[in-house]
Amino acid sequence: MPETLRILCIVCPRGCALEVDVGGAPGNQVLAVRGNACRRGEEYGRREAIDPRRSLTSTVRAAGLSRRRLSVRSSSDLPLGRLVDAARALDPVVVTGPVKLGEVVVRDILGLRVDIVATDDIGA
């Protein structure tokens, strides 16, 4: 029996109320997405029903530089269930030299094949 999930799209501030039909064999499959205003909404609905993912944004410590923190983000979305673990893994990270926007700060965090990159410049 197909099941309909009601999912709020968080891709943009418009916040479409999606209806995602899930069912079929083997396992769960997305059969249809309704209520989306754009293609990205459909993609979000498909993924959210099966494998919810989120971007991680945070900061890491900066030592001997012009500021105390450097803002960072995940290079792509992480599994929602690993978000807190990934944030914890950033606790001991320290940058000690100048970094440019987009530079990799942590490669392949927790083996999830996602990098942590700088979202700001920081100088000496």
Place this chain on the structure above:
Amino acid sequence: MLKRKDYDVIVLGGGPAGLAAAIAASESGASVGLVEREDRLGGILKQCVHDGFGLVRFGERLSGPEYALRYIDLAKRRSMEIHLETFVHAAREERVPPEGRRIVLECVSGAEGVYEAAAQALVLATGCRERTDRQVFINGDRPAGIFMAGLAQRLVNIEGLLPGRRAVILGSGDIGLIMARRLTLEGMDVEGIYEIKPEPSGLSRNIRQCVEDFGIPLHLSTTITEVHGSRRVESVTAAEVDARCSVRVGSERLVDCDTLVLSVGLIPENEIARSLGLSLDPATRGPRVDQVGRSEIEGVYVCGNALHVNDLVDYVSESGEAAGAAAAAFARGGRERDGAGAGLGGLPLEAGPGFLYAVPQTIDLSRRGKAVVYFRSDSTIKDGARVTIKAGGATLIDRHYAALRPPEMERLELDVASIPADADSVLLVLERKEPSRA
């Protein structure tokens, strides 16, 4: 005699509104001075490390610092003078015989001491401030451990300090929701979010990705009535409220926490506007302006969150651009210098029942092109609404909305040329759709 710096246009505030205004003014050929009190440009975006900025403008999901850097890079490529760590404590108009006038700012900086900056036109991009614990009614003590959400955000993201171990959040504004997630990710225990109203104040997407994703309880129609603690917050009293926001007797309970985070609203910051004598619209708490941000005083423009608290930075940049370009045109003695004159000209834009407010307050018909109108409804409408803009008997815009929510600002583009010549005002009308009967 105080040292004086002269410009065509001075932009006060180096956040997203001020950056956009300064870039636009410079691109229009004006000499520009950009004044910022902090040691870096970017304003509040510097500490907004979360993403979701720029979706409207760039079609990308940028973090605050990334969004700011795009504009900072543009600003640095222009020949404007940027004054960092410079505080402006007053502004005044100065007559320049025979008929000229200038706006003079009294500035202080560590590098240059006390000096004046003067310009033909001033753009106020001073942003907004958080409402504090003195501006909401909470009984009890005021020990350490009470933080406004934006202050907590600054401590965590800029200073690298965690405000405490176990937090209660009062108010469900977006910054409070963002901080619920942020504090959780940094290892604090967020006990819950308490909202006095029956519905959340923040964007739905933030309820989803900042609250529900982390299983943080959101208590609606519930508030914090009292703070307990001698040196540090030890607990707060939470209580349910009825439809009139009165506490339900017997619903009070004690919640252990060492941190109370307040996300109870933002107020446009307009001390410099007031020192110039600008009056504030009670609905927006910002100065009254036309569609390019021109205020009641000739040569003074206002943009961004100083005008009204926006929901998205994309619109802050948009209003900064309009104000910066208009200020430059005025300073360089363009068409506007003759047309605008004293006072706030143009047709009044009147928002009817059902609106929290609409911006701008007037439409100047001598400025051709599109006028962007921003509005918010004063309550949540779930069953559909129709918003029309009418002038002189004609309907200029007719727009249907599936839903309207006060936290979500709406934007309409009005073609100024479509306003009939005999119109004496422009009306914004909201009609609710009758709920369909099944």
